[in-house]
Amino acid sequence: MKDYLFRTEDIKPEDILKYFVESKADRVVIDALKNRNPTIIVGSRGVGKSFLLRVAQKELLEGLVDSDSKVFPIYLSFVKSSLLQTEDPEQFKHWMLAKLCSATIRALSKAGLLGTIPKSAKILAGTSDVTDLPPTPIETITEQYENSWKKTAEVIDSTAIPSVDDLKEALEDLAEELGIERFVYLIDEAAHIFMPANQRQFFTLFRDLRSHCITCNAAVYPGVTNYGETFQPTHDATTLSIDRDVLSSGYVENMREIVEKQAESSVLKNIAQNGKNFAVLAYAASGNPRILLKTLAAAPKLNSTEVNEAIKDFYLSKIWAEHSALAEKYEGHKALIDWGRNFVESIVLPELKKKNDQYLSDDKNTSTYIWLHRDAPAIIKEALRILSYTGVLMEQESGLKATRAATGTRYFVNLGCLFTQETNPALTGIDIARGLTVKRMTEFGANHSAFKPVLEKKIDIDGVKSFNLANQLKKSISVLDLTSWQKSKLDEMSIKTIEDLLTSTEQKLKTANYVGDVRARQMKNAAFASVFEYLSG
Incomplete structure (x- = not known):
């Protein structure tokens, strides 16, 4: 049985629409990301x-070719922010x-728009000579961080990095020179989830970059x-939650259609024959496609025994293991977690x-709803926000009145x-799911x-002091979200820790049995995506 593609990183950008199952809610989000107003998706x-x-x-890229649209998209991820370990007090801002800058130059070059290098592009590249792209000095600095x-x-020399104002002016000039109406930045993994200082710096930059020819969009986690x-958020951007x-x-x-994009014919046949059991897995996933694919991979026959x-x-062990693992990475949050x-x-369940x-x-x-009084202690709200990050809870509506008009x-x-x-x-789950009403809440x-x-304990919720990268790099690769096959191949090559994996090359990965060029690249991408996801929270 083939492996499901659990992460977007596993899909080639040019193939992304092959796996897209559109819903009305998804279309609202996508259109917002393409529009002028900055958008934050949660x-x-x-x-x-x-x-x-x-x-x-x-x-947006297809619009550049097929229509008169002059909106140029630039996707980039900040997932590697947890690796920054310099003495530079402004390392995160500089990075x-x-x-x-690097993402902009790369995207424009890939689109064939830098045949003749405009002066403004040289500011982004950090050099007066852009004929040797890549790497540019800016890309080298990014890699050094x-x-x-x-x-x-x-010590990293950051003098080639433009200021925020210089960056804005360069982009405005570049837009005019290339005939681009607007640059749209699509920023994934906006900031390390338990580093509030980094998050604040990011959103300051997010706000400061606003311009008639620049739109910033970002993806963030709920609660944290x-x-x-x-x-x-309510004034500087449109905030949209991704909830199915x-x-x-x-x-x-809708969840079945998502599965159909990847599942083999035998699995699709089992879904058709065991529709009720599939529905139970779909409801259990609570709108999360990755979780549905993982639980379906564990129950491909979809009989009641497998589903149970x-x-x-997953929901007694794995989801809680992920939640509890946060306590090991962020000791200041341990009591809360x-x-x-x-x-x-x-209590709740x-x-x-x-x-x-x-x-x-x-x-x-x-x-399946609980309600928390608005005057509950801040520390309790923080604990529930962390539960929202791991997907155990989902915050739905605030300012909601319950018993006694509270x-x-x-x-x-x-x-x-x-x-x-x-x-x-498998037997009773479907009745619970189909009978749900938001009017019933445990208060x-x-x-x-x-x-x-938890109120009796002294709790440090300053995540900056809690995260220790060196300790995390020593962790076994067993903590990573990889397939059994991937872990077995890494074990063959004596790649035991996260640090071992981060320092491995594709050439080394190809030394494993039955791993060629293509599979080595795929395995490296999947492994590194899992590493950065783990380190970011």
């Missing part, structure tokens, strides 16, 4: 943020500017993004299970986690007794 890992950025890029974890004492004081509504009538069909085992394995898990596993059993026996609508926020509890409370999820007031354990 979603937990695996919901498709990177994919939609790439779709927007592809559609971001260098990254933007990204390799600084290897040589932390190395710090916008800073100078950036106002499990209550919509076409939800299961896949749900128990541990309390959040205990809160959901020991059993309570929802108890209520749903009664609702179903009385032929009433079911629930105001608070409603959260959606991952259905897969809820299904683990069932003896036979947690401002001073709920469940909050007491």
Whole structure:
């Protein structure tokens, strides 16, 4: 059986539309990314943020050829920000500017628009001679920052990096010289999730780059993004959440179409024969295509036994392992992370299970929602935000009135986690999912007794002090989200740690049995994507 493509990084940009299953919500996001107003898309890992950025890029590029559009897209990822380890106090700002310049030059060169090098392009390249592209001095600086974890004492000369104002002026001149109406930046992995200082710097730059010929768009994670004081999400950008509504009538069909883009004929046959079991997996994924593909890969026959085992394995073990792993990387958040898990596993899920059993026996609508009072302690809200990052919860609506006219926020509890409370999820999960209503919520007031354990602890939530790259590089590759085959091949080559993998070349990867040029490149891309995803949170 072939491997599913779990990550957008595994798909060639030119092939992205082959895997695109459009929904109304997706179209709203894509059109917003293509429009003039800056847009921030918010979603937990695996919901498709990177994919939609790439779709927007592809559609804009096609528009340059097939229509009179003069909007030029530039996709770039800031996923390597966790590797910056220099003594430069402004390393993140300098690296971001260098990254933007490098990505712009690269995209324009690839599109064949730099046959004659405009003066403004030389500013972006950091040199008066751009005839030797690549690499330009700016690209060299970018690479030096990204390799600084290897040589932390190395001093990087950042004088060639333009200031924000110089960058804006260069882009404005470049747009005029090349006949481009507007540059659209599609920035993935906007900033390291537990480094608030980096996040604030990013959104300051995001705001400062606004111009008649520049639009910045970014993909961020829910709950853990710090916008800073100078950036106002409601005023400085359009913020859109990527949520596939499990209550919509076409939800299961949309998820099935996503699977059809990749699944083999035998799996499609099993889906047709076991539609109810597939629906249970689709509902369990709670709108997350990556999770659906992973659980489907674990249950290709889609019989009840496989489905039950896949749900128990992923939502009892793997999703919580990812959540708890955050505590190892960010010790300042450990008490919050541990309390959040205990809160959901020991209090929220059993309570929802108890209520749903009664609702179903009385032929009433079911629930997977909780509500938190707006005056609940900030530390509790922070814990729930981290749960939203890992996909255990999804923040849905704030300012919502509940019992006694109290105001608070409603959260959606991952259905897969809820299904683990069932003896036979394949049998009873479908009734819970199809009976859901947002009108039923389990409420947690401002001073709920469940909050007491974490309130009694001294908690440092300054993630900057918590993250230690050196410690993470020593971790085994077993912590990475790779296939069994990929891990076995890395083991063959004695690649044991994350650092071993980061320093490996394609040439070394080709020394494994049955790994040629193409597969070595694919394996390197998948492995590195997994490394950077792990390091970023």
